[in-house]
Structure formats: C-alpha cells, structure tokens
Amino acid sequence: MEKLLEMARKVCDKAEVYSIEHTYNPITFEDAKLHDIESKFQSGISMRIIKNGKLGFAYTKNLLNREEILQNAIDSIKGEVKANYNFPITKELPQLDTYDPLIEKLTSSKMVEECMRICDILKSKTDGEISISSYKYIENIRIINSEGTDISKKSSLYGIYGSVIYPGSASGIWRVFISKKFEKFPENITDNIIELYTLSSNVVEPEGGKMKVIFMPNSMVTLNWRILSGTSSKSIYEKTSPVANKLGEKIFDEKITILDDSLDDRYPLARAFDDEGVKCKPLTIVEDGVLKNFYYDLNYANKLNTESTGHGYKTAQWGGDMISLKPIPALTHMRIKPGKKSLSDLVKLIDRGLILEGALGPHSGNIPNGDYSVGVNPGLYVENGEIIGRVKDAMVAGNIYETLKNVINISDMLYPSYAGEYRVPAILFDNISVATKK
Amino acid sequence: MFEKMRKILSKVDADYSDIRYEIKKESVVYFRGKELTKIGSNSTDGYVLRVLKNGGLSSVVFTKESDSESAVNTAMENAQLIAKNIEKPIEFAQTKAVKDVFTPELKEDPRKISITEKLELIKKYNDIPLSYKKIATSNIDYEEVIREKYFISTEGAEIREDLITTRLLGEIISKDGNLFQNVRVRAGGSNGFSTIRDQEGNFEERTSIALNLLKAKPVEAGLYNCILNPDMAGVFTHEAFGHFSEADIIETLPAMREKMKIGNKLGNDVLNIIDNALLPDQLGFYKYDDEGVKVHPTQLMKNGILTGRLHSRRTAAEFNEPISGHCVAEDYRYSPIVRMGNIFIEPGENSFEELLAKLGDGLYILDAKGGQTAGENFTFGAQYGYVIKNGKLGEMIRDINISGNLYKTLKDIVAIGNDFVLSKAGACGKGQLNIRSCHGGPHIIINNLIVGGV
Numbered sequence: 001m002e003k004l005l006e007m008a009r010k011v012c013d014k015a016e017v018y019s020i021e022h023t024y025n026p027i028t029f030e031d032a033k034l035h036d037i038e039s040k041f042q043s044g045i046s047m048r049i050i051k052n053g054k055l056g057f058a059y060t061k062n063l064l065n066r067e068e069i070l071q072n073a074i075d076s077i078k079g080e081v082k083a084n085y086n087f088p089i090t091k092e093l094p095q096l097d098t099y100d101p102l103i104e105k106l107t108s109s110k111m112v113e114e115c116m117r118i119c120d121i122l123k124s125k126t127d128g129e130i131s132i133s134s135y136k137y138i139e140n141i142r143i144i145n146s147e148g149t150d151i152s153k154k155s156s157l158y159g160i161y162g163s164v165i166y167p168g169s170a171s172g173i174w175r176v177f178i179s180k181k182f183e184k185f186p187e188n189i190t191d192n193i194i195e196l197y198t199l200s201s202n203v204v205e206p207e208g209g210k211m212k213v214i215f216m217p218n219s220m221v222t223l224n225w226r227i228l229s230g231t232s233s234k235s236i237y238e239k240t241s242p243v244a245n246k247l248g249e250k251i252f253d254e255k256i257t258i259l260d261d262s263l264d265d266r267y268p269l270a271r272a273f274d275d276e277g278v279k280c281k282p283l284t285i286v287e288d289g290v291l292k293n294f295y296y297d298l299n300y301a302n303k304l305n306t307e308s309t310g311h312g313y314k315t316a317q318w319g320g321d322m323i324s325l326k327p328i329p330a331l332t333h334m335r336i337k338p339g340k341k342s343l344s345d346l347v348k349l350i351d352r353g354l355i356l357e358g359a360l361g362p363h364s365g366n367i368p369n370g371d372y373s374v375g376v377n378p379g380l381y382v383e384n385g386e387i388i389g390r391v392k393d394a395m396v397a398g399n400i401y402e403t404l405k406n407v408i409n410i411s412d413m414l415y416p417s418y419a420g421e422y423r424v425p426a427i428l429f430d431n432i433s434v435a436t437k438k
Numbered sequence: 439m440f441e442k443m444r445k446i447l448s449k450v451d452a453d454y455s456d457i458r459y460e461i462k463k464e465s466v467v468y469f470r471g472k473e474l475t476k477i478g479s480n481s482t483d484g485y486v487l488r489v490l491k492n493g494g495l496s497s498v499v500f501t502k503e504s505d506s507e508s509a510v511n512t513a514m515e516n517a518q519l520i521a522k523n524i525e526k527p528i529e530f531a532q533t534k535a536v537k538d539v540f541t542p543e544l545k546e547d548p549r550k551i552s553i554t555e556k557l558e559l560i561k562k563y564n565d566i567p568l569s570y571k572k573i574a575t576s577n578i579d580y581e582e583v584i585r586e587k588y589f590i591s592t593e594g595a596e597i598r599e600d601l602i603t604t605r606l607l608g609e610i611i612s613k614d615g616n617l618f619q620n621v622r623v624r625a626g627g628s629n630g631f632s633t634i635r636d637q638e639g640n641f642e643e644r645t646s647i648a649l650n651l652l653k654a655k656p657v658e659a660g661l662y663n664c665i666l667n668p669d670m671a672g673v674f675t676h677e678a679f680g681h682f683s684e685a686d687i688i689e690t691l692p693a694m695r696e697k698m699k700i701g702n703k704l705g706n707d708v709l710n711i712i713d714n715a716l717l718p719d720q721l722g723f724y725k726y727d728d729e730g731v732k733v734h735p736t737q738l739m740k741n742g743i744l745t746g747r748l749h750s751r752r753t754a755a756e757f758n759e760p761i762s763g764h765c766v767a768e769d770y771r772y773s774p775i776v777r778m779g780n781i782f783i784e785p786g787e788n789s790f791e792e793l794l795a796k797l798g799d800g801l802y803i804l805d806a807k808g809g810q811t812a813g814e815n816f817t818f819g820a821q822y823g824y825v826i827k828n829g830k831l832g833e834m835i836r837d838i839n840i841s842g843n844l845y846k847t848l849k850d851i852v853a854i855g856n857d858f859v860l861s862k863a864g865a866c867g868k869g870q871l872n873i874r875s876c877h878g879g880p881h882i883i884i885n886n887l888i889v890g891g892v
Contacts, residue, residue, distance in 0.1 A: 030690030031691065033525070033690070034520055034523045034524050036496075037516040037517075038499070038516075039496075039499070039509075039513070040498070040499040040500070041498075041499070041501065041505050042499065042501055042771065043502060044482070044501070056478070057476065058480055059482070060481065061482040061501045062483065062501060062502060062503075072478060072479060072480055073478070075478065075479070075553070076478030076479075078554070079474055079477030079553070079557060080474065081473075081474050081475055081476065108515070108519055112519065112523055116523075129691055129692060129693070131690070165691065165813075166813075167692070167693035168693035168694060169694070169812065169815070170687070170691055170694065170813030171813045171814075234470075238574070238575045239574050239575065239613070240574055240613070240618060242616050320871070323482070324464065324480065326476055358812070360817040360841070361809065361817035361818060361819065362810075363810070364807055364809065364810070364817070365837070366618065366620060366836075371837055373817075373819070373837065373839035373891065374817060374890075375810070375812075375815055377812045377815065392814075392843060393815065393842065393846075394841070394888070395659070395817065395841045395890030396890070397659065397839065397891050433659055435659040435660065435841075435890050435891065437886070437888060
C-alpha cells in the first residue's frame with residue numbers, strides 16, 4: 001500500500017489508498033433444518049488520485065500489479081471528473097470499542113448449536129415454518145493518503161436472524177440480534193416473535209381507508225430511505241430535495257428527533273472515521289421536528305462550499321462490491337429518538353388500525369418526492385387496542401412529509417435496522433391511507 | 439488457468455468438488471446531471487470452491503491464491519459439519535460433464551471501443567433530457583461487465599464461457615415547484631455495444647413522459663382491473679410467479695411447495711409461461727450455468743397448469759425433477775443459486791384494441807419501477823399510466839403501486855395480447871445481483887389489483 005501511494009505521489013498532486021479485508025461466515029437453517037454453511041475471505045484495494053483538480057479512481061482485488069491499478073487510475077483522470085477537494089489530515093481519533101477478539105474463537109459448530117436451540121424454541125411454540133440464519137464477520141479497513149493520514153480499524157460482528165413464517169407464504173415475523181461477539185439470542189426477542197406470530201395467525205379482511213398505523217422497526221426503512229434522500233447533500237446539490245430550503249424550519253412533528261451517531265460504540269460497527277478518512281462526529285438531522293442539518297462527503301461539501309460531516313462511505317443503494325464504489329454521502333448510523341410508551345401501550349392507542357410489521361417494496365415509488373406505497377409483509381390488524389389477525393392483501397401509502405407530521409406516539413425500544421447500524425423505535429401515526437380488497 | 443485450478447481441486451478429499459475462477463472487467467461512465475462523476479476500467483478476480491462430502495455441501499469464496507489451502511480445509515470442515523447435522527444427505531442430479539469453450543458472437547465488441555467514444559455517446563444522450571427547463575436532473579450510468587469464467591469439476595467438466603453485458607441505466611427527474619417525478623430509461627443487452635447505439639429516440643420519449651407526469655393526476659387508491667404493458671407484465675411474471683418457480687426458494691417452505699406441485703392448476707387457461715435463456719440476442723442469454731450444466735428452455739406453466747421448475751443440481755435431486763441449468767452466480771464473490779434466465783408469458787391472440795374493449799373500465803399501467811415479493815404477496819410500482827373508460831384511453835396518472843396475491847392474480851389474468859417485448863437491462867436482487875435477469879411478454883389484462891395511491 002505504501003509503495004503504491006509513493007508511486008502515485010510521483011505522478012499526481014494528491015493520492016489515497018484504501019484497503020479492506022474481510023471474512024464472512026454465514027450459516028442458514030431453513031424449515032428448521034441446517035441448510036448451508038459458507039465462508040468468504042475477501043480483500044481489495046482501491047485508490048483515488050487528484051491531478052489539476054481532476055479525479056482518478058481505480059480498484060483491484062489482488063494487488064499483483066501496482067503499475068496496472070495506477071495506470072487505470074491515471075486513465076480515468078482523462079474523463080475529467082472534477083475534484084477540487086483535499087484528502088483529510090486525520091490524526092488523534094477516539095479509541096472505539098469495535099472489535100472483540102472472542103469472535104475469532106467462535107466456531108461454526110457453536111453457531112450451528114445456537115441456531116438449533118432457537119429453532120427448537122420457535123418450533124415448540126408455533127406452527128410456523130422456521131428460518132434462522134447467523135453469521136460472523138470480521139473486517140479490517142486501512143486508509144492512507146498523501147497528506148500523511150494513516151488510519152485503520154478492525155471490527156467484529158456476530159448476527160443472528162430468526163423468523164417464523166406463516167405456512168403457505170414466505171412472509172412472517174422476524175427479528176435480528178447483533179453484537180460484537182457471540183451472545184445468546186435474547187429470550188425477550190424469541191418471546192416477542194412467538195407472541196406476534198400467534199396473535200396474527202388468523203387472516204382477516206378489514207375494510208380499507210384512513211387509519212392509525214404503527215411502523216415497526218422492520219418497516220421503518222420505508223420512511224428512512226426517503227429521509228435519507230431528502231437530507232443528503234447530493235440531493236441538495238442536484239436540487240431534488242423537497243426540504244432544500246427548509247433548514248431551521250419545522251418539517252416533522254415535534255416528537256421526531258433524528259440523528260446520526262457513528263461514535264456510539266455500545267453497538268457494533270461504530271466508526272471513528274468514514275471511508276474517506278474524515279473524522280466522524282454525531283450529527284443532528286432533525287431535532288424536535290425542526291430540520292437541523294444535511295450530511296456531506298468531501299465531494300458534495302466542496303461543491304456546496306462547506307465541510308464534510310464525515311459521511312463519505314463506499315456504499316450504493318443495492319450494496320455492490322465496496323472496493324469498486326466511490327464514496328458518496330451516506331447516513332450510516334441513524335438513531336430515531338425513542339418515546340416512553342411500550343409497544344403494547346401503542347397498540348392500546350389504536351381504535352382501528354394496522355401494525356406494519358414489514359413492508360414490501362419500500363424501494364419503489366417516487367423516493368425524492370417522499371412518496372411511499374408499500375405492501376404489508378405482514379400487516380397486523382388491530383381493533384379496540386387488540387391485535388385480531390393479519391391482513392394479507394393491503395397497501396399502506398403516503399408521503400413522509402405528511403406522515404411524519406402525524407405522530408401519535410413513539411415506542412421506548414430501539415431496534416437494529418438496515419444492516420444493523422441503524423437503531424429505530426416503532427412509531428404510531430394517525431390518518432394513514434390503507435388500501436384493501438374491501 | 440485450468441492447470442492451477444486442477445491443482446487446488448486435487449487437494450480436496452470429497453465425493454465431488456468444483457472450482458470457478460473468474461476475471462471480471464468493468465468499465466463505467468456515470469453522469470449526475472451535467473457532471474461526469476465516475477469513469478474508468480478495472481479488473482478484479484477470484485475463486486469459488488464447492489465441496490460435496492458425505493452428503494454435506496459447502497462453498498468457500500476467496501480472492502488470494504495463497505488462501506487456497508485454507509479454503510480447501512474450511513470447505514471440507516464445513517461440508518462435514520453439515521453432513522453431521524442433517525437428516526437427509528444432499529445429492530446432485532446427474533449431468534453430462536461438458537468440455538467446451540464458448541464466446542458469444544457480438545455486434546460490436548465493447549472492449550474494442552475506446553472509453554472516450556463511450557463517454558461522448560453517453561454525454562450526447564444525457565444532454566437530451568437536460569436541455570428541457572423542467573428536467574431537474576438526470577442520473578445516467580453506462581456499465582459494461584465482462585465475466586471471463588473458468589469452471590472445472592472432479593467429474594471432468596471443463597468450461598470457458600464469457601458473459602459480456604452492456605447496460606445503460608438512467609433516471610430522468612422532472613420538477614415543478616415542489617413536485618418531483620422520475621422515469622427510467624434503459625438500454626443494453628448481451629450481444630455487444632450495438633445495443634447502446636441509437637438511443638436518442640428512447641431518451642426523447644422518456645423525457646417527454648417525465649414532463650407529462652408533472653401534469654398527471656395521482657391515482658386514487660382502490661381495486662382496479664388493469665392492462666399491464668409488456669414491461670409490467672414481465673415484472674409480474676418475474677416477481678410474483680418466477681421466484682416461486684425457483685426450486686431453492688420453495689424447497690424449504692413445505693406449504694408453498696405443496697401449492698406449487700407440478701400438475702397443479704394455478705392459472706387461468708390462457709396462461710403459458712416459459713423460461714428460455716437460449717433465445718438468441720436477448721439479455722438473459724447464456725449457454726452453461728455456474729455448475730457447468732447446459733441451460734434448457736423450461737416450460738413453467740401451460741394452459742394454467744404448473745409444468746416445470748428452475749433447478750440447481752441440488753434441488754433437481756431433492757425434487758426428483760429434470761435439471762434445467764439455472765444455477766447462476768453474480769460473479770466470483772458468490773456461489774451459484776437458482777436464477778431465472780429469460781422468463782415471459784407467451785403471446786396470445788388479442789390486439790391492444792381488443793384488450794381495451796375487453797377491459798372496458800380500469801387502468802393502463804406501464805413500465806415497472808421496483809418490485810418485491812414475499813411468498814404469495816407482491817408489490818410493485820409502475821412509472822406511469824392512464825385511466826381507461828369505456829375502452830378508451832383517458833387522462834395520465836402517476837404514483838401507481840400495485841399489490842396482489844400470486845394465486846388469485848394468476849387466475850385473474852384473463853386476456854393476453856399478441857405483441858412481445860423483452861427487457862434490455864436487469865437487476866434482480868436475491869442476495870446477489872443478476873444484471874442479466876431478463877423478462878417481458880405481451881400486454882395482459884389482470885383483474886382485481888389493489889392500487890395503493892399516495
């Protein structure tokens with residue numbers, strides 16, 4: 001890496017070399033039986049170079065030929081992608097607890113054993129089809145640049161996903177649990193799956209119309225995706241955000257506070273620096289319903305005459321191979337401030353309504369505009385504060401800039417969502433459009 | 439290369455093993471509005487090793503040749519761990535061990551066209567929407583993905599195949615006050631750079647749809663009978679039906695598997711569905727899958743009766759059904775899974791005018807944007823549509839998302855058009871991305887679809 005950086009410095013003004021190595025071991029149980037064990041060892045190197053304000057970018061998996069990757073980067077400069085920013089000088093980062101060495105000792109046998117244990121619990125208490133998967137993930141990232149930055153981090157992640165599927169569908173109740181090391185799947189989570197599954201095993205066909213709807217953490221991605229679109233510096237620059245001119249204005253109900261906190265290392269995957277080597281700090285997006293900040297990477301910060309907020313990540317809407325991606329503005333550690341009610345208290349507040357346990361098609365529709373229109377996957381129907389069954393064919397639709405003004409209450413629990421880095425509560429909204437067959 | 443791969447396989451002590459090595463070459467040109475944001479060509483590579491031992495199957499993905507020894511050991515350990523913990527040993531359906539080298543015929547090899555020429559062409563297309571005042575921005579991606587695949591197995595298979603995909607994915611965003619509308623533009627295919635040429639008309643047409651949508655009305659939520667255009671019909675076929683023709687999805691869902699038994703009558707009499715990856719020059723074309731099995735056209739539904747299924751060697755053995763050659767990986771980062779190649783409803787007898795007359799009142803919805811399925815329920819969006827009254831096309835509508843139940847909907851497909859269009863660019867995400875996922879069909883009428891509105 002150092003040698004590649006050295007070579008790059010000789011032919012251009014600024015350079016950055018990014019390397020990632022990770023191992024990933026997933027195990028899946030389908031229909032309560034062991035189905036698959038896989039293993040992945042992946043590595044890769046990408047580089048950005050800047051010459052006369054123009055960007056070059058290249059990547060490879062095996063650094064067999066330094067000249068080739070450098071040449072690819074130099075060739076791509078000819079396209080004249082503008083880059084009037086500097087790579088950061090980043091030193092003295094906070095020490096975050098992101099890696100637990102115990103993860104190295106976790107064997108596949110032990111993971112299989114834990115999956116079996118959960119299968120047995122869920123199987124003995126429901127009549128559903130059981131699907132469990134667990135994985136361990138270890139990641140090393142290092143960034144060096146021509147300004148003298150040399151930073152790295154190592155993270156560990158153990159995750160487990162448990163679901164009970166209504167027979168005859170592929171839809172069900174699921175929960176994830178993640179940690180920096182192996183931990184038993186908490187009993188309150190299995191209890192929660194069993195309770196919701198049992199309460200919703202009857203199929204009901206209610207009439208549609210405007211009603212109260214709880215967006216559960218699993219379906220909050222529907223709203224999050226549109227919040228991310230509206231508050232990204234990329235959307236501001238491209239003039240596709242409906243809230244571009246609303247900084248300091250109240251855009252949501254005052255109960256809504258949204259922030260990004262990648263330094264919070266109580267949870268796995270905390271970050272002290274982003275994928276451009278910029279120091280991370282907590283950022284408030286919405287406070288008591290008032291729009292406070294947009295999030296920036298180096299590129300869009302430069303275009304909009306401001307500073308990066310440490311939100312440049314090598315990510316894309318559909319994942320993709322990290323090494324091949326250029327950083328873009330991304331909000332990776334979103335937290336929505338919890339309320340004080342338990343989930344069952346929220347349910348009691350519903351005269352007639354729906355619990356949107358999971359959403360089908362959150363990625364479809366007019367995202368820049370904030371519109372959503374999702375299928376229920378599943379939807380639990382509530383009357384007079386009680387869950388009376390599940391709805392199969394229904395759609396929940398709205399616009400987040402309306403929906404998030406209609407907050408009745410927010411649950412007190414935070415739950416991992418979106419690859420585990422987000423922590424969100426369940427939120428009860430009023431007056432949401434639900435279309436059904438009646 | 440084969441020699442190196444054979445050396446790795448020789449270290450495996452198992453009943454069966456195979457290894458795939460791939461070099462993946464990508465070239466991209468991305469525009470965001472007027473700005474070029476990414477351009478360049480890159481090459482990456484890696485290995486996927488699969489081991490079947492004592493009835494346990496496991497795979498290891500690795501990038502460094504120096505990791506091959508630990509990959510072999512890990513794969514064997516994991517296969518044995520699986521074998522120890524399952525009741526029914528995993529078997530592979532028999533297949534012929536093929537030795538072949540296959541490079542597709544191209545109309546203009548994209549590798550022989552300079553990146554500068556590609557840049558100029560994409561810029562020319564991008565300038566079309568941007569010349570209109572009410573177009574807020576455009577996102578145009580040109581991508582070229584070349585997979586040079588090497589596959590060998592301990593049964594003696596030895597296959598070299600190249601998959602060359604060119605694709606143009608664009609989004610045109612119009613704006614009026616605080617209202618944004620977006621439409622997609624697509625081009626590309628499996629048979630060379632010519633699929634990217636002459637797209638000016640395509641960009642003009644999509645731009646005018648984006649502009650017209652600013653004046654369209656949001657659709658009212660409710661239950662409608664709908665005409666779906668070929669792209670919507672294709673997405674329905676792929677999302678709602680196709681995924682449950684993939685044996686690995688229903689393999690472990692006993693109740694679903696029961697419903698999807700061969701011979702069950704699931705659809706309306708007019709419905710015939712096939713997956714044919716061998717149709718020449720279409721996006722989903724390939725010759726061998728990533729288990730070295732030659733792909734076969736597979737009739738999935740005939741006159742509404744389920745007649746076939748898409749398989750890997752593992753699922754074909756499990757279901758005791760014929761292998762179909764549909765076990766495909768995104769690239770060297772993944773072991774293969776069951777995928778559709780080119781799925782479509784076969785054309786019927788009705789002209790578009792006849793479909794309009796048959797429908798009477800309802801909606802005409804066009805061009806999918808996003809779709810998802812969970813078991814029997816599906817949801818997907820349409821980019822735009824029209825109200826139909828008394829068999830006549832009326833005003834334009836927007837914000838259309840439809841939802842339905844697979845089994846009810848298959849019976850509610852009541853008429854099939856006589857036209858036929860296949861998709862030019864794909865992106866099916868089933869844990870891994872399949873950019874050659876191809877679907878299409880004729881216009882069709884589906885009754886009783888839930889439309890979400892906004």
